Amino acid sequence: MNKPTLFIDVDGVLLDWFNPFHAWMKRQGMRRVRTDSYDMRDSYPSLATAELRRLVLDFNQSPAFRDLQPDDDARKALWNIHHELPDWPIRYVSSCGSTAKIQEARSAQLTGIPSPMMLTCLRLGASKRPIFQQVARAIVVEDSPEQLRVAEELGHFTVCVRQPWNRIVDGTIRINHLRDLTPEALRKIEKGRE
Numbered sequence: 053m054n055k056p057t058l059f060i061d062v063d064g065v066l067l068d069w070f071n072p073f074h075a076w077m078k079r080q081g082m083r084r085v086r087t088d089s090y091d092m093r094d095s096y097p098s099l100a101t102a103e104l105r106r107l108v109l110d111f112n113q114s115p116a117f118r119d120l121q122p123d124d125d126a127r128k129a130l131w132n133i134h135h136e137l138p139d140w141p142i143r144y145v146s147s148c149g150s151t152a153k154i155q156e157a158r159s160a161q162l163t164g165i166p167s168p169m170m171l172t173c174l175r176l177g178a179s180k181r182p183i184f185q186q187v188a189r190a191i192v193v194e195d196s197p198e199q200l201r202v203a204e205e206l207g208h209f210t211v212c213v214r215q216p217w218n219r220i221v222d223g224t225i226r227i228n229h230l231r232d233l234t235p236e237a238l239r240k241i242e243k244g245r246e
């Protein structure tokens with residue numbers, strides 16, 4: 053049987069987008085009021101949705117975004133998987149915005165990890181359903197409750213990277229960091245599904 057595709061989310065999974073973003077917002081004079089919701093409107097309730105969206109896109113086109121990098125443990129974990137499970141396709145999917153500038157910056161962030169060309173950037177906040185639907189079997193590694201729900205609905209196996217905004221997500225195994233996604237853990241998941 054074909055090996056499942058490993059879909060790796062970027063922000064909140066492969067690298068820390070949230071802390072640099074909120075630090076950047078603070079420099080713009082914005083005050084964050086909540087830290088436990090994935091919905092930015094809960095963090096900045098005084099901003100209109102369109103304004104918030106513009107700010108996220110501004111950040112994602114700023115030098116601060118371009119500088120984001122996966123930490124060494126995340127890199128190591130992916131190389132381990134790539135070496136020990138070479139026939140498992142790895143794809144990176146991000147709803148970070150799809151302007152040329154954002155795509156180029158996101159690609160630069162993936163330098164030095166396995167399969168860096170296997171990156172899809174969707175428009176900001178877009179559902180990953182059309183991408184998840186492209187394969188019959190996948191293991192989806194995510195921090196967004198909504199994207200996890202979509203993956204579950206499509207019958208994919210899900211792994212949730214624990215964050216303050218995703219305490220309650222059913223039907224998924226939970227890890228603290230990408231370093232916990234070992235080749236052994238993936239083999240075990242695959243064995244359980246056969």
Ligand SMILES: [Mg+2]
Pocket residue numbers: 061062063064065194195196
């Ligand atoms: Mg994410």
